[in-house]
Amino acid sequence: MPGGSRRLANLLPFVRSACVWRTSMRRFPVIPAIIGAAILGASAPAQSDEQPSWVIPDEIVIKPALVRYGEDVLTRLAEVLVGEIVLLRNDRVLNTKTYRLPSIQIGENPNAVWDILDDAVESGELVWSENNLVVENVGGQTGSLWVSGMGMANDQFASQYAHDMLGLDHAHQRSTGRGVLVAVVDTGIDGTHEALSSRVSPAGTNFVAGYPSPDDENSSDPSAINLMRGHGTFVAGLVSLVAPDAGLLPIRVLDSEGQGSTSVAASGIVAAVQKGAHIITLAFGTPNQSQILNEAIQYANDSGVIVFAAAGNGGELGCYYPASHPSVVNMAASNHLDEFELTSNWCDGVDALAPGSVSMVLGQVDDRRSVIGPVPGEGGESEYRAGRGTSFSVGFAAGVAALMRAQHPEWPNAEVGPSDIPITLAALMGAAYHYQVIALPGDTAVRPRISASVATDFGPLAPSPGDLNGDGCVNAADLGLVLAGFGGVPRSPGLHLADLDGDFVVGAADLGLLLALWSPCP
Template identity: 30%
Template structure:
């Protein structure tokens, strides 16, 4: 069911009335298999006042503090704590009217999901990989992305030719070295040969879903979201093989995740040195908590790239939907998908808010267990843009950082020529599909 939004003086209350919630006054906090971190049905943003402490706030409002601002908060927009609650919708509405200060309440659990599906090379069907289409990394020692030894995966040759990747890498010979891209996703296969030497320092990793320091992709290949983050990270490294990946897990094996953990991961990524954050995930609900986190990190010059969603809808998902017009517009980017003919992918969302598209169909990359697999989705197009930005940031640039994403948008190839995508005119980006060579020529000194 759709969430009910109710505006109350001094606060905005967003409550999702799910059928399962309406049957019980106390909602379950049972964790999914392999999950140990507490999960909350609602998250509440609370502006802090002088003298507040974690214990005092929990005693006053109930709930559990899940984030507390650092010592660098300067005003009420920075000095906000998040509390997690497990209560009925009626109890949360009561909290909104009895709180002694303005609070913002929104649904938390499983609001976000990663997009895309595992696809086979034969017929584009969902795979249980047949006919040898799953491929292992030879000898468990593949190192094609390290120290300039990168060579294209032959399965992606047409994709990379479409966005002029080979010429772009020649223009950016550092290949993204010195740039850290945070992949906020299902985690990744940390032991995969493709990632050895390409991950950030382990002190920067975290699994916000399980509540530990090992953001490992978990599940069964071909089921739910398992392998999604591994694929996304592998795409970034095919574009910018010199970059480092910061693995942050916020999505479970089924591909869904919570508002509070995604917001925490965004803030963590910036604090730990990520220059680019890739969000191949989204929600049909506008999360103030997540958008506030994005606004905070983009104010610190971190670039955020978000996928547009895969429902073939004329409205893109959040936070991508706010990339073009929010406070963070100069540092945020939304990405949709087209096929190799530059036609809108059948699954891709579209909107006049969408800024750029990439070829997001059947994109091969590492898969858990020393395998290689292809996925399709706007989730696969987003890391192409993140990788492109990493290529640029690995070199001296001649444009201002705040103009870099706009340069990427303006250098895209036209996907509307000759009445192509006539039904989607202006809703697949101002111009359309990524052209990495044109982008780097316009960006680099």
């Protein structure tokens, strides 16, 4: 067993038993209810004439037990509806379908649609059915508040208080996140921003109508306010500040107002996994659970991908979903004083805290005591803003996870299989409990504030460039790994170390770099 694996095996029992960190992160068959009503399993979509604002009118998601069963259910629905039933999304990985139903029903039973869906679940034709729900990252849920961008530049971004608080200088001596791909499932990423440069993968995907690409850009709708444009770029920038050599995968599931749906978000998670992500950020939320998002998160975990989500920004007790999902790392926010950020939500399910605050002095942002991130500027310029929110705590936490994941090129192996990777990373991050803890409001509990320096100290040094298998040498074994992936795009759950030049493809340049780094074992 390599030294790093021996150390991990000895450490994990201590970490799992001692730290305040949930470890029920895999193979989760049933999700308990969070604050608010739950729409799960056999539950039909909302039947009230006055639907909650987070329910998308006339849109349903179903999971047929068999394809023909789904078609039979649609036939019965067509008999009570006037108009066309429109297929909006067909996810072949999750075996789910999203439909828009006509708003006019035939007959006197206002619940005819829901009765049909209930009966189909009860008879086994459908595994489940649910409403398609709104997810968003605007204020009061899990998003962030832009405070100011006046006079800020890369220097303030690089030297913000989180840099020293997380111990980045020390952490970067042990790992820089090389070989790790972080998917930012959000409003997209501005890949031209100076703070991100060549680290943004060209394999990003857009799932939102009205946007031509996964770039973090304005809506094509001239009436759009575009209030949340830049949110994904900001989160990606914080990931990159912590893990400067990690790749960034833009997955656009939210529009420039910061809104999307659970169906689209689930497709984004699936796409992130299929495109080789090791880590996923979800800086959005909804008050209710979603079965399709549950299954997408489980798919990610089973594939070796750890998922981070934001608790919410209402300054109140209660965490939004998907942060409340037990297989997700639920992040709340702390401030420059290493105390709880009062605008952050909290709940028993919070796993940890990370910086997510802004300080004002005489009406101006104090850049030494604020979170600062990159945002798209006008005319292609690179801009920076200060912002607060648990979304940004997610960015910092995902960066720390990238540093740690890069320290273990041996994963997956016989000891840590793909589905074990997320829970192992989460358990290791929880070791920070013994170094810095923050009391939640009411002093009823404490949670760890993550630390990149402490987290990376629990793992071995990340391998040097060219050492693809982590054995300390650059030799024929590494050459074989480059040749095995030659001409292709690196995939997870293994690290993307064969992509030596960071262009997201394994090619001749990588082969040349490997030969230049050749260093046989003694």
